[in-house]
Amino acid sequence: MHSTTPTRRQFGRGLFSLTTGIAMSGLFGCGGSEAADDDEGPLAPLVQAQAVAVRPAVPGTMPDEGDPHKRTWMAFGASASIWGNRLLPVARANLGLIARTIAQFEPVTMLVRSNEQVLAGSACGPEVDLLVCPMDDLWMRDTGPVFVKDARGVRSGVNFNFNGWGGKQVFGRDRLVAAAVTKAAGVPLTATSLVLEGGGIEVDGLGTAIITESCVLNRNRNPGWTKAAVEAQLKTLLGLKTIIWLPGIAGKDITDGHTDFYARFAAPGVVIAHMDNDPASYDHAVTKRHLAILKTARDARGQLLKVVVLNAPTNVRPSLASSDFAAGYVNFYVCNDAVIAPQFGDAKADANARSTLLELFPTREVVQLNIDGIAAGGGGIHCTTQQEPA
Numbered sequence: 390m391h392s393t394t395p396t397r398r399q400f401g402r403g404l405f406s407l408t409t410g411i412a413m414s415g416l417f418g419c420g421g422s423e424a425a426d427d428d429e430g431p432l433a434p435l436v437q438a439q440a441v442a443v444r445p446a447v448p449g450t451m452p453d454e455g456d457p458h459k460r461t462w463m464a465f466g467a468s469a470s471i472w473g474n475r476l477l478p479v480a481r482a483n484l485g486l487i488a489r490t491i492a493q494f495e496p497v498t499m500l501v502r503s504n505e506q507v508l509a510g511s512a513c514g515p516e517v518d519l520l521v522c523p524m525d526d527l528w529m530r531d532t533g534p535v536f537v538k539d540a541r542g543v544r545s546g547v548n549f550n551f552n553g554w555g556g557k558q559v560f561g562r563d564r565l566v567a568a569a570v571t572k573a574a575g576v577p578l579t580a581t582s583l584v585l586e587g588g589g590i591e592v593d594g595l596g597t598a599i600i601t602e603s604c605v606l607n608r609n610r611n612p613g614w615t616k617a618a619v620e621a622q623l624k625t626l627l628g629l630k631t632i633i634w635l636p637g638i639a640g641k642d643i644t645d646g647h648t649d650f651y652a653r654f655a656a657p658g659v660v661i662a663h664m665d666n667d668p669a670s671y672d673h674a675v676t677k678r679h680l681a682i683l684k685t686a687r688d689a690r691g692q693l694l695k696v697v698v699l700n701a702p703t704n705v706r707p708s709l710a711s712s713d714f715a716a717g718y719v720n721f722y723v724c725n726d727a728v729i730a731p732q733f734g735d736a737k738a739d740a741n742a743r744s745t746l747l748e749l750f751p752t753r754e755v756v757q758l759n760i761d762g763i764a765a766g767g768g769g770i771h772c773t774t775q776q777e778p779a
Contacts, residue, residue: 449537450628453594479762485512555609596630596689601637702735720769
């Protein structure tokens with residue numbers, strides 16, 4: 390990524406100055422240079438925002454990711470001002486590969502800037518639907534809505550007020566992606582004053598969630614909110630009964646430690662946990678602590694969790710390897726009839742991840758992809774996607 394921009398797995402290179410969610414012109418390649426990547430202009434999303442109707446928080450339930458999907462939403466939002474010229478073409482190719490692969494199992498809609506439709510169409514192929522929408526970056530898991538269903542099965546999208554992971558990156562356009570997606574999906578948009586990202590929430594669909602404190606309770610998102618107040622709001626919005634809090638780790642990556650890099654549900658009562666065995670890694674101690682918490686935690690049914698560990702690879706392909714590289718297998722995506730997972734060139738670790746996922750998802754095909762460009766930008770397959778339940 391751009392040398393002055395913090396990536397998702399490496400933070401500490403400087404904060405953006407932000408006013409009402411729009412980066413000040415000239416900072417870190419934003420403003421004028423960002424407009425070169427997107428011909429919509431820097432203030433175009435503000436006009437859209439005025440026309441979006443929202444409703445207050447209403448009870449809903451966030452389904453398990455493994456429940457049937459209507460479609461997957463993605464964003465073709467890599468730009469030179471954020472990713473840099475070296476990673477940009479690789480990230481775009483990875484997005485196309487992920488979208489084409491998921492499209493073999495369910496419909497995929499890819500948001501695309503108006504001036505990049507031909508480029509996106511070439512990368513994604515005819516099986517992927519394109520929808521023109523301004524955006525800043527590609528992380529649909531974080532910028533898109535979190536879809537829920539009410540007691541009658543009616544879908545809506547929750548807007549969790551994306552703020553650039555606590556003001557670390559420009560987000561003037563991305564803060565409006567949730568509204569654009571719900572409008573395109575034809576579902577209501579539910580408002581809340583909580584600020585968080587979809588990557589910070591993992592649910593089993595039966596009332597249990599795993600959430601990292603370092604993200605949701607961070608004052609760069611929710612100053613003044615107590616844990617009890619956050620729980621009460623999330624229980625209403627997402628139909629939760631029990632929240633398992635992991636400490637996470639703040640200030641080391643741009644997300645402040647998203648849950649979907651550390652722990653994922655394979656099924657109710659079954660959690661896949663990321664383990665970093667490198668003592669030199671900042672994730673080593675925190676992943677050990679997470680394992681200890683998960684092994685003694687109980688879900689909404691009062692049952693102890695079965696915890697399956699997926700170790701990080703010991704090496705990755707050298708061409709894009711760096712301290713920013715997100716080398717973890719837990720950031721997979723469950724779509725209709727398949728699990729889309731990464732592979733990093735570590736033959737033993739890749740094979741172990743595949744066999745573990747096949748065992749845990751016996752009715753689904755497991756497809757492993759080389760997504761080194763996305764990983765070099767600090768994210769994974771799950772980070773680039775957002776499911777819309779059927």
